[in-house]
Amino acid sequence: MRNYLLIKVIIGLFLLGFISCDKADIRGMFFSYNYVNERFDQSMEWNDIHGFKQITTTDSVYKIYVMGDSHMGTDKNYNTFIFDAIEDSALAVVMNGDITSGRAKDVAIFEKKIPPQSTIESFLLVGNHDLYFDGWDEFYKRLGSSTYYFTVQTPQAIDLFICLDSGSGTLGYKQMNWLKNILKDRTLYRNCIVFTHCNFFRSRHTSSTNPNIEEIRTLLDLFLTHNINMVITGHDHKRSIEILGNTTYITMDALLDGHKHASYLKLSIGSSIHYDFEQL
Amino acid sequence: MFRLLIPYLFMLACFSLNTQALSQIKITAFGDVGSNNVSKGIYFNTALKNDFMYKNHSLNTAYQFCVNKHLSNTSNCFVDYSYQFAVSEHNFIAKTFFMYHSFSKLAFEYNVGLSASYFRKHFRCELGTHIRSLGVSKKYMQIHPLEKPTYIYEKFNMIYLISASLKPYDENWNIEVSVTNMDYFLLNQETNPMINLKAHYQWNKQWDVFWELWYNSAGSFNLSINPFDCFFRTGISCEIIY
Numbered sequence: 001m002r003n004y005l006l007i008k009v010i011i012g013l014f015l016l017g018f019i020s021c022d023k024a025d026i027r028g029m030f031f032s033y034n035y036v037n038e039r040f041d042q043s044m045e046w047n048d049i050h051g052f053k054q055i056t057t058t059d060s061v062y063k064i065y066v067m068g069d070s071h072m073g074t075d076k077n078y079n080t081f082i083f084d085a086i087e088d089s090a091l092a093v094v095m096n097g098d099i100t101s102g103r104a105k106d107v108a109i110f111e112k113k114i115p116p117q118s119t120i121e122s123f124l125l126v127g128n129h130d131l132y133f134d135g136w137d138e139f140y141k142r143l144g145s146s147t148y149y150f151t152v153q154t155p156q157a158i159d160l161f162i163c164l165d166s167g168s169g170t171l172g173y174k175q176m177n178w179l180k181n182i183l184k185d186r187t188l189y190r191n192c193i194v195f196t197h198c199n200f201f202r203s204r205h206t207s208s209t210n211p212n213i214e215e216i217r218t219l220l221d222l223f224l225t226h227n228i229n230m231v232i233t234g235h236d237h238k239r240s241i242e243i244l245g246n247t248t249y250i251t252m253d254a255l256l257d258g259h260k261h262a263s264y265l266k267l268s269i270g271s272s273i274h275y276d277f278e279q280l
Numbered sequence: 281m282f283r284l285l286i287p288y289l290f291m292l293a294c295f296s297l298n299t300q301a302l303s304q305i306k307i308t309a310f311g312d313v314g315s316n317n318v319s320k321g322i323y324f325n326t327a328l329k330n331d332f333m334y335k336n337h338s339l340n341t342a343y344q345f346c347v348n349k350h351l352s353n354t355s356n357c358f359v360d361y362s363y364q365f366a367v368s369e370h371n372f373i374a375k376t377f378f379m380y381h382s383f384s385k386l387a388f389e390y391n392v393g394l395s396a397s398y399f400r401k402h403f404r405c406e407l408g409t410h411i412r413s414l415g416v417s418k419k420y421m422q423i424h425p426l427e428k429p430t431y432i433y434e435k436f437n438m439i440y441l442i443s444a445s446l447k448p449y450d451e452n453w454n455i456e457v458s459v460t461n462m463d464y465f466l467l468n469q470e471t472n473p474m475i476n477l478k479a480h481y482q483w484n485k486q487w488d489v490f491w492e493l494w495y496n497s498a499g500s501f502n503l504s505i506n507p508f509d510c511f512f513r514t515g516i517s518c519e520i521i522y
Contacts, residue, residue, distance in 0.1 A: 028503030035506050128502035168506040169472075169499030173317045198502070202434045202469055209471040209501040212508050213412075218318040221384035224420060242432045244387070245416045246424055249432075 025102065025132035033134040036172035039126070039165055043145035044178075053150040055121060057091055060154055061270035064161075068096035068197065068234025069254035071129060072110050076257045077280050081264050082115055084278065088266075091152060093120055096234045096252065097127025097167065097197025102135030111142045123150060126167045127197035127235065128209075136167075147175055149182060152269070157190035159269060166198040166233075169209045171219075179222070186226040191273060194223070199233040199251040203240035223247045229273055232265065239263070239277060250275065306331040306519045310490075314511020317498070323347065323511075327464065336364040344465045356381045356465040373397040375408070379465065386420040389413065391467055395439055401448040406441040406460075410467055438470040452482040463494070471501040472508075488517040 065085035070078050085093045100106040114122050126146040130139050146165040151158050162182060164171055186192055200216050223231060230248045237254035238261065253263040268274040312325040329342035344356040360377035379391040395408020412434040441460035458476040461468040468474065480490035496509040
């Protein structure tokens with residue numbers, strides 16, 4: 001009888017969490033508001049209208065600032081990140097997913113905080129938190145595509161940057177095929193860096209999901225085949241650096257306000273790529 | 281090609297050893313057909329598994345060949361040793377294993393691990409841990425000379441299985457449902473569980489046929505679930521007792 005009551009209480013609390021949890025959208029564990037293939041189609045529609053960005057610089061070595069997991073809400077660390085990037089004359093900032101909580105009001109507030117394009121270029125990717133509370137609709141409407149590439153042309157060479165949507169823990173077969181097609185032209189570029197939200201390797205024990213191992217194997221093969229220089233992820237909130245062949249896999253710390261090890265990543269890109277974490 | 285035959289030769293060696301020294305052999309052949317987010321349409325896997333049993337000891341070897349995956353044709357194999365014992369009428373199996381995946385011409389993966397199972401008439405569970413190592417192949421090193429080989433390790437990932445059956449496990453037919461992050465040749469991360477519905481029919485003491493339906497999602501622990509893999513497996517086992 002006691003056990004029966006305990007089970008009832010557990011189920012009750014679980015169902016309560018299902019409808020009332022303010023931080024996480026528990027229903028996503030069982031059904032999603034949308035699927036990665038649908039989001040990919042929408043991203044491609046957006047790309048068809050807006051095109052892919054090509055940045056030109058006269059510098060031989062340029063800087064790109066990267067952050068992930070700001071989970072806004074609050075914006076203290078985000079403001080520091082943007083301020084530092086502009087002060088350092090970085091060419092662009094990349095925000096690697098979990099930018100917001102997924103709530104419509106947070107996405108709307110964030111949209112107003114994106115620095116103007118005339119000051120610095122911004123590239124945004126969706127993370128799993130951005131998808132909570134049906135967040136993709138708001139993200140797409142206000143911030144646009146989450147699967148795209150951009151290039152940077154220097155006097156010496158052109159570098160390729162690929163941004164992928166892994167908010168659902170998988171690229172999906174459409175995005176995977178798109179990635180394969182993009183990488184067919186890899187030899188036209190000097191450096192190639194891939195950004196995506198979900199980290200690949202379990203460097204520590206957490207409840208956050210990595211892509212399934214079969215997908216990781218496929219991506220590792222693809223990245224080794226095409227000599228990708230760097231794969232930059234977030235999601236785990238704790239930095240780790242792994243190297244396989246000539247590819248460096250970086251998982252960034254969270255930029256989240258109040259996070260004990262909050263930091264962002266500075267990339268210095270020329271004939272080689274240097275990286276540095278800036279602790280906040 | 282010879283490399284692909286090595287596991288078969290190893291299994292053959294185990295088999296000939298077994299005919300002289302061991303008391304029970306079980307040979308299982310099975311095939312998978314399915315589709316996932318990284319397959320080029322439908323994929324096919326075939327596998328052969330040998331179980332060598334002597335009293336409470338068991339040595340298993342298995343080899344799998346995968347066709348039409350996103351990657352080029354690949355092969356996997358594993359060896360495990362298990363020991364069955366009872367504590368106060370409760371049955372346990374302790375297992376240690378080695379698994380190798382040649383998933384690409386440029387990279388490979390191997391896993392070492394151990395687990396413990398507990399089973400009752402209608403229920404079994406397994407809990408264990410493994411270390412995953414990913415490395416680049418000799419071919420990659422020839423194309424891209426590196427100062428030293430590079431590896432990525434995932435240390436002490438958790439493996440688990442929770443399973444319930446309609447009838448007691450020793451019945452000649454049964455239906456079983458499981459949640460797990462492991463299959464014969466696959467160890468998913470603990471946050472990527474798979475669901476398995478299995479039926480089997482044993483029409484005599486020697487022959488057993490089985491069917492399995494597997495579903496594997498992505499992102500459930502990201503709270504943004506998407507389908508990843510669904511496949512059907514069927515196979516047949518033959519048990520020979522000396």
